[in-house]
Amino acid sequence: MSSSDARPPRDVTRNDVARLAGVSSAVVSYVVNNGPRPVAEATRTKVLDAIEKLGYRPNAAARSLITGRSDLLGLIVPDVSNPYFAALAQAVEVAARAKSMNLVLAQSTTGGIAPLVETLSGHLVAGVITATAPEPEAVAVALRSRVPLVRMSLATPTERLAIWPDYYGGARAAVRHLVEVHGHREVALVIGTDHPEATDEPMDDRERGWRDELVEAGLGTGHRIRVHWSSAGGLAAAALLVSAHPGVTAAFAASDQIAIGLVAGLQRAGRPVPGAVAVTSFDGSPGAEFAVSPLTTAGVPLARMARAAVAEVLGTVPKSRSYPTTLVVRESCGCGVTGPGNG
Amino acid sequence: MSSSDARPPRDVTRNDVARLAGVSSAVVSYVVNNGPRPVAEATRTKVLDAIEKLGYRPNAAARSLITGRSDLLGLIVPDVSNPYFAALAQAVEVAARAKSMNLVLAQSTTGGIAPLVETLSGHLVAGVITATAPEPEAVAVALRSRVPLVRMSLATPTERLAIWPDYYGGARAAVRHLVEVHGHREVALVIGTDHPEATDEPMDDRERGWRDELVEAGLGTGHRIRVHWSSAGGLAAAALLVSAHPGVTAAFAASDQIAIGLVAGLQRAGRPVPGAVAVTSFDGSPGAEFAVSPLTTAGVPLARMARAAVAEVLGTVPKSRSYPTTLVVRESCGCGVTGPGNG
DNA sequence: GTGAAAGCGCTAACAC
């Protein structure tokens, strides 16, 4: 501690273990990796003892250098502080750890993910799971470095290397509940956008689901509000809804975060949910239960999706790429509410 | 593509670059690392061109192997899907990336963190930031592998390698607001616990702050509820509060998550916040604004703390270890509420 | 200002 530890004492290496156990370093390797060659039980025990005694821990860098792969797995999300992506990250971390993989978390808050994929691939990650839509350059980088880039929970599904919730079906179920169970005729859509000014954005499957469900019921699709994918966006949507769409009696929010803000904003504007306006949403995040009006929401099976995404990174072709949602019925739709309401 | 790519084509290495640029591999190294030796401008350009042309990317494993360190930084949290830890993780990721470090995220959902520290140190991480209290064995592992283990946002501050919000001061401010501004005399504490049955847990500084503030105001400290650190816990606390502490007119919740459940539960129990019970809490998480009653909460400066924690991992002794909170005043305390209330 | 070369700790042929 006196000098600025100029050169840290070397870690205990596989050779130290071999020496103490009285075997060759190869045998230590076979024991540590359970292969690729068999080891006699007695020898194995000696090695294990030596490892224990020395507190030996394999150097992941050396291993990666030779194998060309690591036990690292990249995860790119727009922003982990968003509860949906937080839930996604937690599910992926659990799924990764179940496969003895470590998660490297990267946020794409600003700009493209190509530099992130580049960095990650420099770490020889087994693959990258992205919840941010990769721009063409990012895809090119992944291809060039031969790193599987698995899209997870993106609104515009691809056929290859992607896992997504059934946005379309979930949205239809959430809208159908409003129409069939509660009899609403004017159902607005409140959806997010990443490019507020862009007009040629591909249509989100949740929007498609909302539209088709209304059309099939013979209802109009004139009420559509686009805001940020956040509770603040939902708050803004509430203001818009009361001012520009006064006749609306129900709304489908494309995410719980939006719904949380929407429901709070509606309440503040004197249009309580579900009394004045019924709301359903999409995600099934834990916080939905504690919204100003507990949210009825299409629940996404993140744990299963995460396992599928990790498996896909590891080279397993998943049985299914689209995961059905389950409508969690609470109160924001008008169900089970006592007192003044339109149930 | 026909065979199962038995042996992936070797990546482009530093030698390829050297060959193309017509220099030695050492020079490539000097260019890539900006040192440790100077390189002529013309040579540098040639090298850079070759790198560009070949799409060369340094192999992090090889670099780590020789330097004995990586640009990886470990972060251990109990559960990223908890909004507080999600916010913490996002702040740490940003702070890490600002220092060109990559975050390896590990969750300690079950059991001790020693195995995680062990794994992380095998990856030669520059350090580990933990928001889960390390058990003695974890500390020993970190010591043995000479990995700095920085505690972040732990309720029981240490003197070394730790960064924390001013739990004590923040709690006092939140309680003081209830007492001095709103005149409450019976202020309950709703706090979490990791070991529901343990009785010898060290006292959380938030509890100490709550107690001292009340004592100095000449008030009683008889109302204390311990639940899980979650919104579900807050919901349970609401039930307990109405049944076992009917005289209470205000409560300080030790976390926003608890407060969110508490406020929702109180509302459901017909004791609206802040009308019937005023509430303040601790954290300042984004979601607090959208609680059933927008939360007045002691805001924690996570971004600054994250920068300090990352700096500490990197060997900088922080100017400060304790970070003051800022009371964000909204409505749950009774401020700015029109209509029936006890403002 | 540049090059040659010695390993970092580990894996996996290959030899015995």
Add this chain to the structure above:
DNA sequence: GTGTTAGCGCTTTCAC
């Protein structure tokens, strides 16, 4: 069933 050994891609000392 075990040992020997040749690198993996990179950094850095040391010569020039």
